[in-house]
Amino acid sequence: MKNNEAELVLDADARAQIYIAGIDSRRVFPAQSALDALSAFDESLPEHGTSESTTIALLDEVGSPATVATNGPRYFGFVVGAALPVAAAAERLMLAWDNGAGTSMTAPASAAIEEVAGKWILDILDLPRESAVGFGTSASVCSLTCLTAARRALLIRAGWNPDENGVFGAPEIRVVISEKSHITILKALRVLGFGASRLLVAPVDEFGRIDPARMPLLDERTILCLQAGEVNTGEFDPFSEIIPKARAAGAWVHIDGAFGLWARVSEKLRHYTAGCEDADSWTVDGHKWLNTPYDCAMAICRDATSLAETLNSDAVYASGSINAQKNLTLDFSRRARGVPVWAALRTLGRKGVAEMVEQHCSQASRLAETLRAEGFEVINRVVLNQVLVRGETDAETQAVQAWAHNSGEVWFGMSSWGGKAAFRLSLSSWRTSDDDVARLASVLIAARHSFRLRELG
Ligand SMILES: Cc1ncc(COP(=O)(O)O)c(C=O)c1O
Structure with missing residues (x-):
């Protein structure tokens, strides 16, 4: 087992590098086919053990495609940040x-x-x-x-x-x-x-x-x-x-x-x-x-x-x-x-942390302005990095979220405010660029357009 250790760590690291390198282009929420493939994990407990390399291969080849890209730039759910490379x-x-x-x-x-x-x-x-x-x-x-x-x-x-x-x-x-x-x-x-x-x-x-x-x-x-x-x-x-x-x-x-x-x-x-x-x-x-x-x-x-x-x-x-x-x-x-x-903290320093936090708050404010201009209702005052949004009706709000998720380009969570459906957009990942925020806005606008076209019949 000892002889394989270096190889195994290198293999896992190489796979991790490939995963990270592709984080920007993968679907944010996995495709159904990737979720279906998770049944491959449903094995019986091996009596005698299996090889280490196939274990890591299974983890990566079946596991990685079914992950949510919370470590990527367009995950806007749950106030979740990506992992800073140095911290990881x-x-x-x-x-x-x-x-x-x-x-x-x-x-x-x-x-x-x-x-x-x-x-x-x-x-x-x-x-x-x-x-x-x-x-x-x-x-x-x-x-x-x-x-x-x-x-x-x-x-x-x-x-x-x-x-x-x-x-x-x-x-x-x-x-x-x-x-x-x-x-x-x-x-x-x-x-x-x-x-x-x-x-x-x-x-x-x-x-x-x-x-x-x-x-x-x-x-x-x-x-x-x-x-x-x-x-x-x-x-x-x-x-x-x-x-x-x-x-x-x-x-x-x-x-x-x-x-x-x-x-x-x-x-x-x-x-x-x-x-x-x-x-x-x-x-x-x-x-x-x-x-x-x-x-x-x-x-x-x-x-x-x-x-x-x-x-x-x-x-x-x-x-x-x-x-x-x-x-x-x-x-x-x-x-x-x-x-x-x-x-x-050592690599960002006090100023680096402040800049990251402030950048997310400015992105949130600009996103709110864009969405308001497009006719969405932004419910909150956007004092921080949270933008709470709804469409004209609960049905529209839910349909926009479903459409956006299906697009694979973004993910965010649902909530409710004052008894009405709303979605929560959290800006908190160091990877999220202004372009990513613009892409989120475009997806939301396209989603609402699609809903309205469907409603018209
Ligand atoms: C205000 C607040 N408190 C507590 C929690 C729970 O945090 P954790 O998931 O680290 O347990 C959250 C998570 O979203 C939160 O937003």
Whole structure:
């Protein structure tokens, strides 16, 4: 097996290079024939194993054609960035290390790099420098991480030791969410035992921001979940109006900034996030707007000790320092997700990240103007990189999306706003050029034209 290792890695790398080289010209969503061919994976478990080279060949020859080109320039769904080459290359090298990056004992290089990456994240996002940064798999998991720390801290303040006594019979913790909180916040809360009917919902304004005047009561037993970057509109809750009051009341404020927190890197956009630095915890993704590969996100907690105690997994045979990643994330064995973050930040620098974010926001604004001029309804104000669009009717909106997807040229997701169908166009890939955005606009215009011709009969 050893003799084949170099050959195998070279083969996989060569195939990856071919895939990347063709990313611009492949269908964004795979053709039906490629999806049908996936049945080739439906083999029985081999009794004696098969050759390594045919395994990689099958993965590439059947798998690659059935992938979605999220790593390409015309994928406009889910606020998903492509992978920056340097971040992907750093991951590639890390795979060769194969270190379980829980502590510096198991992964000294990763631990040193993740410590720097954590400091850089606090610096570039201008969040309290004393905070702990746990590198987790996703904003979903990082919000779960932060909310677990939040509940524990509030219970301890209330004189209850949850580490010893658990949560059954504990003082009641109230949770206030936004009417527009992301579904993964609800999921995290559900996992923590806060069922939907227990959540207090703060109403939002027409833009999807919490209306401070209608905020439910906040007290020292409340976790308040705010949002930087509403998933449809890209809007921000009014942090500077809400957070000082919440903190004065003793509440714990968590901000889900999966993509929107990156607005802080830009002089032009930072004002939307003003006051968010006063929260207690934050979630931000790497795999969205920083354009690292999946799985990459950060759980940031102002009270570093609190996060480290909440997630402590020191064992007699594996103890770590307060900033060991196994004590800041849900994992014990883990890949060093901070390494691609470090690679991305080191090569882009503060200015490079700001330029990328600003470019996407300008592309979004121009796209919105073009679509409005063509008679589409652009529902949101386009403060960030999200353009929420609908046609004249739900049927037209859905038909435009289906036509665009069938064209293979672009992909984007559907949503609804005010009870009506809408599609969400997210600008977040470093590969997306102005030409790609123009091509998206042309596809949408052609799609609507085709729908109208069909309607006419
Ligand atoms: C505002 C917001 N929060 C959380 C998430 C979940 O992020 P992840 O997919 O990294 O779990 C998303 C994903 O789109 C999001 O837009």
